[in-house]
Amino acid sequence: MCGFGNEFSSEDPRCPGSLPEGQNNPQVCPYGLYAEQLSGSAFTCPRPANKRSWLYRILPSVKHKPFTAVPCGNLTENWNEVEPDPNQLRWLPFTIPKSTEKKVDFVAVSLTVFSQHDCSIKDCQLIGIFTVFILQGLHTVCGAGDAKSRNGISIHVYTCNTSMVDRCFNNSDGDFLIVPQQGEILITTEFGKMMVEPNEICVIQQGMRFSVDVFGETRGYIMEVYGAHFELPDLGPIGANGLANPRDFLCPVAWYEDRKVATGYTIINKYQGKLFACQQDFSPFNVVAWHGNYTPYKYNLKNFMVINCVAFDHADPSIFTVLTAKSTRPGVAIADFVIFPPRWGVADHTFRPPYYHRNCMSEFMGLIKGHYEAKEEGFQPGGASLHSMMTPHGPDADCFEKNSTAELKPERVAEGTMAFMFESSFSMAVTKWGLQTCQRLDKTYYQCWEPLRSHFNPNWKPSKK
Numbered sequence: 168m169c170g171f172g173n174e175f176s177s178e179d180p181r182c183p184g185s186l187p188e189g190q191n192n193p194q195v196c197p198y199g200l201y202a203e204q205l206s207g208s209a210f211t212c213p214r215p216a217n218k219r220s221w222l223y224r225i226l227p228s229v230k231h232k233p234f235t236a237v238p239c240g241n242l243t244e245n246w247n248e249v250e251p252d253p254n255q256l257r258w259l260p261f262t263i264p265k266s267t268e269k270k271v272d273f274v275a276v277s278l279t280v281f282s283q284h285d286c287s288i289k290d291c292q293l294i295g296i297f298t299v300f301i302l303q304g305l306h307t308v309c310g311a312g313d314a315k316s317r318n319g320i321s322i323h324v325y326t327c328n329t330s331m332v333d334r335c336f337n338n339s340d341g342d343f344l345i346v347p348q349q350g351e352i353l354i355t356t357e358f359g360k361m362m363v364e365p366n367e368i369c370v371i372q373q374g375m376r377f378s379v380d381v382f383g384e385t386r387g388y389i390m391e392v393y394g395a396h397f398e399l400p401d402l403g404p405i406g407a408n409g410l411a412n413p414r415d416f417l418c419p420v421a422w423y424e425d426r427k428v429a430t431g432y433t434i435i436n437k438y439q440g441k442l443f444a445c446q447q448d449f450s451p452f453n454v455v456a457w458h459g460n461y462t463p464y465k466y467n468l469k470n471f472m473v474i475n476c477v478a479f480d481h482a483d484p485s486i487f488t489v490l491t492a493k494s495t496r497p498g499v500a501i502a503d504f505v506i507f508p509p510r511w512g513v514a515d516h517t518f519r520p521p522y523y524h525r526n527c528m529s530e531f532m533g534l535i536k537g538h539y540e541a542k543e544e545g546f547q548p549g550g551a552s553l554h555s556m557m558t559p560h561g562p563d564a565d566c567f568e569k570n571s572t573a574e575l576k577p578e579r580v581a582e583g584t585m586a587f588m589f590e591s592s593f594s595m596a597v598t599k600w601g602l603q604t605c606q607r608l609d610k611t612y613y614q615c616w617e618p619l620r621s622h623f624n625p626n627w628k629p630s631k632k
C-alpha cells in the first residue's frame with residue numbers, strides 16, 4: 168500500500184472481515200482474534216504527530232517466557248569505549264562472513280549443541296536448552312546520546328549470510344532506517360512482508376517485530392534514532408511536490424502464519440542499549456488484520472525527485488534530504504538521511520563538486536554502488552566515512568585539480584552510483600569495533616588531501632571580460 172504515514176487498513180485475504188468494523192475493541196473480535204495496540208507516540212501527542220496501529224492477532228505478544236540478558240557482541244551504546252578521535256575516518260568495505268566458514272544471520276550466529284554445554288566461546292550464552300547464541304550480525308560503528316533519555320543516534324552495519332529461523336528482532340529503543348548495500352533482504356514484520364533491495368531503504372519503527380531472510384552474502388547500514396520518528400522534510404519554497412514524494416513510500420499488507428514452534432521461537436529485544444531474549448511457542452507473525460498509521464515502510468531511491476542548482480554555485484546537500492528525524496530545536500535534525508542521486512550538473516562558472524568545509528553537524532557517509540564524486544578512489548561500496556563535528560573535509564586533491572579546469576558543459580553526475588549521508592547534530596563517538604576490532608579503518612585516508620598545493624598568486628589580476 169502506498170503513502171507516507173497514511174491511515175492504512177489491511178486484512179489477510181484468507182480472513183475476510185477480520186478487521187473489526189466501527190470500533191477497535193469489540194467484546195469478541197472477528198475470527199476469535201486478540202486486539203493489541205502498538206503505540207508509536209504518547210497517547211496525548213497532537214494529531215499530526217500521533218501514531219498508533221491496532222493489530223488483530225491469534226495470540227497477544229504478552230504470551231512469552233521471561234526475557235533474560237544475552238551478550239551484545241558488537242552492538243553497543245557505550246560511547247566511552249575508546250578515546251575520542253576527531254580525525255577524518257574512512258573504512259574499507261566491512262567484511263561479510265563467508266557462509267562456508269560460519270552461518271551468521273541479521274542478528275547472530277546460532278549453534279545447536281546436543282550435550283551439556285560448557286562454553287568457553289566469548290560472547291556465548293545458552294538459550295533455552297541447547298542453542299548457543301553469538302551476536303555477530305550487527306555491529307555498532309558510532310553514535311551518541313542514549314535510549315533511556317530518548318535522545319540520540321546509533322549507526323550500525325549488518326553483515327550476514329543466513330536467514331533468521333524462528334527468531335525475530337524487536338528494538339524497544341528506537342527506529343531503524345535500514346540501507347541495504349549488498350543483497351536484497353526479505354523482512355517479515357507483524358504488518359506483513361517487504362522485499363527490500365539495494366537502492367531501496369526501509370524503516371522499521373520502534374517496537375515492531377521483524378525477521379530477516381537473506382539470499383547470499385549480505386551487507387548494509389542502519390541508522391537508529393531514539394525518541395523521534397522519521398518525517399518527510401518540509402518543502403518550503405519548493406512547493407507541494409518534489410524530493411521524496413509521499414506516494415512512493417510503500418507499506419506491507421497483512422500476512423499471518425498460525426505456526427506452533429515446539430522447539431521455541433526466540434524474540435530478541437534491544438532494550439536500553441542491551442539485548443535480551445525470550446522464548447514463546449508460536450510465531451509472532453500472527454497478525455491477521457491491522458489498521459493504523461504506525462507501520463514499517465520502504466522507499467526506492469530511484470523515485471527521488473532531484474532539485475538542484477540550474478544556474479551557478481553548489482547547493483548544500485540538504486537539498487537531497489529523503490527523511491529527517493527532527494530534534495526539538497527548529498531546523499536542527501537528530502539525523503537526516505541524505506542521498507547523492509544521479510542528476511545533471513549544469514552550474515556555470517562554478518566548482519561543481521562538494522566544497523571544502525567544516526560542519527557543526529556530524530557526517531557519516533556510505534556508498535551503495537559506484538563511486539562518490541568528491542573521491543573517485545578509496546571510498547568503496549560497502550565502506551564508510553565519518554567526518555565528525557568541525558573536522559575539515561572535502562574533495563581529494565585529484566578531484567580539486569580536475570574540476571578546477573574542467574570544461575563546464577552540462578553533464579550527468581553520479582550516473583549509476585548511490586552515495587548517502589547520515590547527518591546528525593550529535594557529536595558521535597566511534598566504538599571500539601569501529602576503530603579497532605573491525606580492522607577496516609583506512610589509515611591512509613588523510614593522504615588523499617596531502618597533494619593539495621597552494622595556487623596563491625599575490626600578483627593575480629581579474630581577467631578582462
Ligand SMILES: O=C(O)Cc1cc(O)ccc1O
Binds near residue numbers: 482520521522554561
Ligand atoms: O562531505 C560530503 O562529501 C557531503 C557533502 C556534499 C556536498 O555536496 C556538500 C557538502 C557536504 O558535506
Ligand SMILES: [Fe+2]
Binds near residue numbers: 560
Ligand atoms: Fe561534508
